[in-house]
Amino acid sequence: MPRSVYTRFYASLSRVLTLFLSPPSPCLFPSLPAVSKWDLESFDYQELKSELTEVPASNVFEERPSPTGCGELVWVGEPVTFRRAETIAGKYGVWMKDPEPVPPYTRETTWRVDAIGTDIRQVFEYDDADQFMKGYPSKVHVLPRSMESTGAIIYRGSLYFQRHKSRTVAKYDLKTETITVQKDIPSAGYHGQFPYSWGGYTDVDLAVDEMGLWVTYSTDKAKGAIVLSKLDPETLEVEQTWETNIRKQAVANSFMICGTLYTISSYSAPDATVNFAYHTATSTSEPLSIRFENHYGYSSMVDYNPTERKLFAWDNFNMVTYDIRLSTI
Numbered sequence: 525m526p527r528s529v530y531t532r533f534y535a536s537l538s539r540v541l542t543l544f545l546s547p548p549s550p551c552l553f554p555s556l557p558a559v560s561k562w563d564l565e566s567f568d569y570q571e572l573k574s575e576l577t578e579v580p581a582s583n584v585f586e587e588r589p590s591p592t593g594c595g596e597l598v599w600v601g602e603p604v605t606f607r608r609a610e611t612i613a614g615k616y617g618v619w620m621k622d623p624e625p626v627p628p629y630t631r632e633t634t635w636r637v638d639a640i641g642t643d644i645r646q647v648f649e650y651d652d653a654d655q656f657m658k659g660y661p662s663k664v665h666v667l668p669r670s671m672e673s674t675g676a677i678i679y680r681g682s683l684y685f686q687r688h689k690s691r692t693v694a695k696y697d698l699k700t701e702t703i704t705v706q707k708d709i710p711s712a713g714y715h716g717q718f719p720y721s722w723g724g725y726t727d728v729d730l731a732v733d734e735m736g737l738w739v740t741y742s743t744d745k746a747k748g749a750i751v752l753s754k755l756d757p758e759t760l761e762v763e764q765t766w767e768t769n770i771r772k773q774a775v776a777n778s779f780m781i782c783g784t785l786y787t788i789s790s791y792s793a794p795d796a797t798v799n800f801a802y803h804t805a806t807s808t809s810e811p812l813s814i815r816f817e818n819h820y821g822y823s824s825m826v827d828y829n830p831t832e833r834k835l836f837a838w839d840n841f842n843m844v845t846y847d848i849r850l851s852t853i
């Protein structure tokens with residue numbers, strides 16, 4: 525066969541083999557299948573698409589995760605539902621696992637905050653996925669200060685959250701049940717000044733990835749464009765700041781993977797997309813079109829867990845995860 529056809533055939537074979545031979549990503553809930561039928565069908569579709577868009581032969585052999593496991597987002601799977609909130613307080617919310625837990629917590633410990641209300645203080649702690657799915661918390665924390673909206677994150681045994689009606693981020697130590705540090709995010713808009721498109725006072729959105737702790741917001745100076753800062757998780761000092769060209773109110777949510785900010789086009793459309801990436805390494809952005817399904821029509825929180833290698837989201841009372849794939853093309 526001609527060399528170009530042979531190269532393409534070999535590339536397809538190599539990618540299919542990679543799919544089946546690579547170790548499965550750490551499975552959040554071992555009782556559930558790691559790869560659904562849909563995922564495989566979708567991968568086939570992705571394969572077809574990548575063949576049509578023609579991958580240059582010279583790039584074919586670089587298309588694999590880097591040694592750190594980092595890469596660029598190329599695919600988001602269909603949402604998998606783990607739990608539905610029982611009351612109206614759970615129409616919006618935050619749920620997550622700690623990507624770097626510290627004792628007494630583990631990678632199985634699961635956390636949940638129902639975020640409807642003006643005095644959000646309760647943080648539900650579950651020993652594992654089974655207890656979470658059954659709705660049996662092992663403990664209910666009551667925060668000494670109330671939380672604003674759905675931007676909170678859990679990292680290294682602490683809950684980081686934006687305080688109600690302020691630009692202050694607080695670090696709450698889950699073991700000692702105290703706020704250990706709090707700091708203003710300089711010039712950050714709050715309480716409806718620069719929310720995401722769905723509103724809900726989503727002015728300040730915290731995120732964790734392979735590189736550490738981040739915060740997404742905007743300022744008067746940035747005129748509503750997304751500003752991104754890397755935070756020291758110990759002191760909450762801003763280490764570095766990037767001003768993007770992505771208007772915060774034009775996107776539904778965002779998350780960080782490997783130092784890149786990704787935004788979602790819509791909180792309600794069933795056929796939404798991950799529509800922009802902003803790379804902090806190069807201070808550049810690029811448009812994307814990676815399918816992202818809002819299955820229940822109202823995604824109020826989307827965040828990445830670098831240990832689980834999944835997106836965690838809260839979609840209209842439902843707590844869901846999405847598998848992802850990264851590439852280093």
Ligand SMILES: [Ca+2]
Binds near residue numbers: 777779827
């Ligand atoms: Ca987010």
